[in-house]
Amino acid sequence: MNRYRDDPAALRALVRDDAVHRDVYIDPDIFRLEMERLWARTWIYVGHASQVPAPGDYVTCDIASMPVLMIRQPDDGIRVLRNRCAHKGAKIVSEWSGSAGRFIRCPYHNWSYRTDGSIAAIPLRQGYDGTDFSRCEAARGLRPVATETYRGFVFVRLSEDGPDFKAYFGESLSSIDYMVDRSPAGEMQIAGGVLRYMHDSNWKMFVENLNDAMHPMAAHESSAGTAKELWSDQPDDAPKPMAIEQLVPFAGSYDFFDKMGERVFDNGHSYSGAHFSIHSAYAAVPDYDAAMRRAYGEARAKDILGTVRHNTVYYPSLTIKGAIQTIRVVRPIAVDKTLIESWSFRLKDAPDIFFRRNVTYTRLINSPMSVVGHDDQQCYRLIQEGLAAGGNEWVNLQRDYRPEERGAHDLTVNGTSELPMRNQFRAWAHFMGAA
Amino acid sequence: MTDPEIARFIYREARLLDEKRWDVWYALFTEDGHYWVPLTRNQPDAEMHTSLAYEDKLLLRLRIERLRRRPPSQRPGSWSQHVLQAPEIETADSGTWLTRTAFHYAEARGDAMQTLTGVMLHELVRQDSALRIRLKRVDLLNCDAALPSIQLFL
Numbered sequence: 001m002n003r004y005r006d007d008p009a010a011l012r013a014l015v016r017d018d019a020v021h022r023d024v025y026i027d028p029d030i031f032r033l034e035m036e037r038l039w040a041r042t043w044i045y046v047g048h049a050s051q052v053p054a055p056g057d058y059v060t061c062d063i064a065s066m067p068v069l070m071i072r073q074p075d076d077g078i079r080v081l082r083n084r085c086a087h088k089g090a091k092i093v094s095e096w097s098g099s100a101g102r103f104i105r106c107p108y109h110n111w112s113y114r115t116d117g118s119i120a121a122i123p124l125r126q127g128y129d130g131t132d133f134s135r136c137e138a139a140r141g142l143r144p145v146a147t148e149t150y151r152g153f154v155f156v157r158l159s160e161d162g163p164d165f166k167a168y169f170g171e172s173l174s175s176i177d178y179m180v181d182r183s184p185a186g187e188m189q190i191a192g193g194v195l196r197y198m199h200d201s202n203w204k205m206f207v208e209n210l211n212d213a214m215h216p217m218a219a220h221e222s223s224a225g226t227a228k229e230l231w232s233d234q235p236d237d238a239p240k241p242m243a244i245e246q247l248v249p250f251a252g253s254y255d256f257f258d259k260m261g262e263r264v265f266d267n268g269h270s271y272s273g274a275h276f277s278i279h280s281a282y283a284a285v286p287d288y289d290a291a292m293r294r295a296y297g298e299a300r301a302k303d304i305l306g307t308v309r310h311n312t313v314y315y316p317s318l319t320i321k322g323a324i325q326t327i328r329v330v331r332p333i334a335v336d337k338t339l340i341e342s343w344s345f346r347l348k349d350a351p352d353i354f355f356r357r358n359v360t361y362t363r364l365i366n367s368p369m370s371v372v373g374h375d376d377q378q379c380y381r382l383i384q385e386g387l388a389a390g391g392n393e394w395v396n397l398q399r400d401y402r403p404e405e406r407g408a409h410d411l412t413v414n415g416t417s418e419l420p421m422r423n424q425f426r427a428w429a430h431f432m433g434a435a
Numbered sequence: 436m437t438d439p440e441i442a443r444f445i446y447r448e449a450r451l452l453d454e455k456r457w458d459v460w461y462a463l464f465t466e467d468g469h470y471w472v473p474l475t476r477n478q479p480d481a482e483m484h485t486s487l488a489y490e491d492k493l494l495l496r497l498r499i500e501r502l503r504r505r506p507p508s509q510r511p512g513s514w515s516q517h518v519l520q521a522p523e524i525e526t527a528d529s530g531t532w533l534t535r536t537a538f539h540y541a542e543a544r545g546d547a548m549q550t551l552t553g554v555m556l557h558e559l560v561r562q563d564s565a566l567r568i569r570l571k572r573v574d575l576l577n578c579d580a581a582l583p584s585i586q587l588f589l
Contacts, residue, residue, distance in 0.1 A: 193474045193485045196581040222506030226497050243494055339581050344485055352483070359485050368582040369472060369488040371501050377584050378508035 002029040008433060015429040017406060018398040018422065022387040025202040025395070031335035038316060038431040039064035041162040042267070043148065043155040043169065045318035045329055046070045046080055048343070050152060050189040051097065056115055059097045062331065063317075064158055067091045068145065071100065071115050078149055080156045081117040081142040085109075092142070104142070117142035151180045152188060153318075163267070171410060172269035175312035179322030181304045182354075183347035184288075184295035188325060192359050195342040197368045201380035203316070203332040204424070206340060209376060210311040210319045210328075211272045211420035213257035214399070216250045219379055223371040224250030240283075242360045249278035250372065260310065260415035264408075268315030268427030270420040274412050277310040279323035288351050315424055325354065326362045336384050342366035397421045436566065441532055442522045444566045445557060449517035449538075452588045457499040460588075464492055465560060465567045472573045472589060487578065487585075498588075508586060513544040515587040522557075531569075532559040540589055549583060552576050 004011045004027070011033075014021040023030055047059045052072040059070050060083055067083035069092075085092050085106040092106045092113075103120055105112040112120045119141045122128070133139055146157040148165040153176060155165065166173075180188055199206060209215065216224065227247035231240070240248075261274030273279070292301040308323040320327045325347060331339040344358045365372045387395070400417035406426075413419050451460040464470075472487040481489040490498065502509060520537040527533075533556065540551045558570040573589040 192483065193478075195474065195485055195487070196579070198581040198583050200583070219507060222501045222504040223497070226500045226504065230493065230497055230500070241491075241493060243497075247497075342485075356482050359483065363486055363489060364494075367485075367487050369585050371498055371506075374508035374584045374586055375506050378506075382507075 002032075004029055004033060011432055012429070015425045016394075017403070018401040019394040019396050020425050021393050022390075022395060023393075024425075024428070025204060025384065026335060026387050028335045031202075031332070033432060034428075035064040035332070037433055038428060039332070040066075040158040041431055042316065043157050043163075043165055043314075044316075045314065045327075046147075046154045046156050048152050048188075048190045048345075049078060049149060049154060052078065054099065056100045056102060057098075058093065058100055060093050060095065063156060064332075066158060068156065069093050069104070069142070070154055071104075073115055074102075078147065078154055079116060079144045080147045080154065081113075081144050083142070085111055086119070086138040086141050087111050087122075113142050117144050151176055168267055169269065169314065170265055170267075172265045172271070172312065172314065175271055175309055175320060175322050178304060178307045178309065179320060179325055179345075181296070181300075182292075182322070182325065183350055184291045185348040186295075187348040188345040189348065190343055191346045191355065192344040195362060195366050195368070197340045197342070197366065197373060197377075199338045199340055199377055199380060200336060201338060201377070201384045202335060203330050203338040205380040205383055206338055206376075207313060207316060207319070207330060207424065208421045209380070210313050211262055211270050212418075213260060213262070213272055213415045214254075215376075215379070216252070216257065217254060219375045220250045220372055222375065224248060227251070242357060243364060245282060246357075246361050246364060247372075249281065252278065254416065258414050258416045261412055262415050262417065262420055263410070263412040264420055264423040266409050266427075267430075268424040269313060270315075270423060271309045271312035272415060272420070273308060273310030273323075274415075277308045277323065279308045279310065279321075282323075282357065285351060285353055288354075291349070313420070313424075315427055321361075324358050324361050326358050326366070328366060340366070397425070436532065436561065438524055441524060441534060441559065441566070444559065445522045445534060445536055446519060448557075448568070448571075449519055453515050453517055455502075457502070461492070461495055461499060463566075463568050464495065464571075465562060465569050466492065468492060468568050468570065470495055470571050470573075470588070472575065472578070474578055476574070476578065487575070487582075502587075508584065511545050513542055513586045515543075516541045525556075530561045532566075533557070534559065538589075542585065542587055544586070549585075551585070551589065553578075553589075555589070 014024055044063050047070050051059050055072050055074045057072045069081045069083040071079055073079055083091055083093055090106055090108050103112045110123050114120045148155050224247050227244055228251045231244045260277055262272040263274045264270040312320050317330050325345040327343050329341040333339055342362050344362050346355045397418045470490045471481055474486050478484055518539040522534045522536040525533040525535050536555050538555055542549050553575040556572045559566050560569050
């Protein structure tokens with residue numbers, strides 16, 4: 001029984017203009033439909049090109065419950081293949097990363113595939129003589145999925161139907177440009193390992209939180225507020241340790257977060273920090289600034305360095321923080337279980353201090369041992385527990401709601417508006433087939 | 436310092452954490468002391484590679500003060516229990532000791548409990564006739580796993 005799968009009206013009733021029904025966070029059937037309809041039909045982040053520098057290099061992950069393999073081709077292209085054997089369905093590559101060389105081989109019956117996914121060899125192949133093997137599903141090998149690479153970021157769309165990549169992300173891609181262009185060479189490389197933080201809550205709570213500027217002063221008072229106090233007896237011009245420089249802005253006022261502003265785009269994408277952000281006041285690095293001016297010219301260098309967007313959400317799977325070159329990747333596992341991966345990048349031809357900043361930030365904020373993350377995670381868990389109960393079926397997303405926001409394609413509003421969440425659910429309803 | 440004195444120091448250090456006597460524990464660190472939980476096996480460096488935790492005394496102070504404020508994630512609060520194997524002294528020369536101690540660690544909160552295991556390495560120095568910690572490095576067996584929140588000190 002699935003009361004939503006075959007009932008578009010019931011699905012449609014879950015999302016109002018300014019509220020959503022609690023089932024969107026707690027119903028396992030909704031979760032399965034999300035994987036099939038939202039996560040399979042939209043563009044989902046897989047990995048970064050710098051993770052697979054040489055032909056045969058691969059990384060693996062699960063996208064919408066489908067194991068996939070991102071692998072570098074002999075012609076330097078990147079393909080993403082379904083990581084399950086065409087024979088009996090075994091997941092073929094179990095390691096997170098490595099090099100396959102020229103062939104990918106299933107450990108069960110030695111079916112082997114080329115790096116483009118086509119079948120290279122099957123033991124005793126004559127056993128299929130006289131059958132219709134060449135016309136069946138198995139003969140198609142590890143079928144590649146639609147893949148697009150934007151400035152090193154590799155995305156896939158599992159479904160054959162769905163929006164075109166550029167149309168899907170549109171102007172929101174400028175956040176990736178602003179991040180990558182912080183390298184004087186316009187290139188980044190993944191480095192420094194991946195933090196993997198398991199959340200026992202629905203994936204949407206994490207994604208919504210990225211542009212939720214009303215929670216830091218409540219949820220992070222104990223961490224950012226303490227950091228502020230520990231530093232309060234220092235003179236104004238004392239050089240701040242990196243941790244203080246990064247943690248104290250989380251203790252900003254409601255006014256600060258409101259004035260930061262946020263901008264939303266079609267298909268659920270958004271960013272906070274439209275005007276400035278908690279990353280605005282990091283110490284300048286003069287030699288680097290000069291290198292940036294040489295690389296991009298005065299005006300563009302000023303534009304790049306002055307753009308400090310807080311979190312950009314590439315709905316539903318990727319969130320990036322361009323000002324410090326770190327990303328968080330959302331991997332839903334179950335209706336109440338979500339893996340968050342945090343990756344760091346090195347800017348090519350930029351001083352080490354940027355990478356040290358990045359590593360410090362992601363450790364302080366995104367680690368399973370983060371004093372900031374603990375309180376976010378606890379709040380998600382409390383929502384997950386609370387929503388299990390009926391009585392009030394609705395989650396309120398009404399802050400600064402204006403009817404004219406419906407149908408707008410690109411809107412910049414005050415930073416504490418809940419518009420980014422409403423915007424996400426408008427995309428959600430569209431792809432779930434409820435719109 | 437004799438070997439039993441070193442071992443007693445390490446047992447006491449763990450006990451202070453389990454009893455939440457954080458100020459006494461904090462005072463065990465040298466001024467340049469660090470608490471480090473690497474993210475990968477044989478991780479060479481904490482500044483150019485992400486760690487689960489890498490804290491100097493300022494950040495340790497922050498963690499302690501925050502726990503005292505009873506933040507959302509500490510309602511109810513967590514409790515820990517370290518179970519240590521006998522410390523092995525790897526090297527001892529000119530007032531510096533490097534020790535290796537296998538451990539089990541449990542962290543309980545409400546009805547939930549998680550267990551972790553690994554090896555902790557201490558770099559101990561003598562300052563004013565007392566032992567102090569210059570580095571406590573905790574190598575978790577599953578450092579690269581997808582981990583839930585770990586809220587107290589390993």
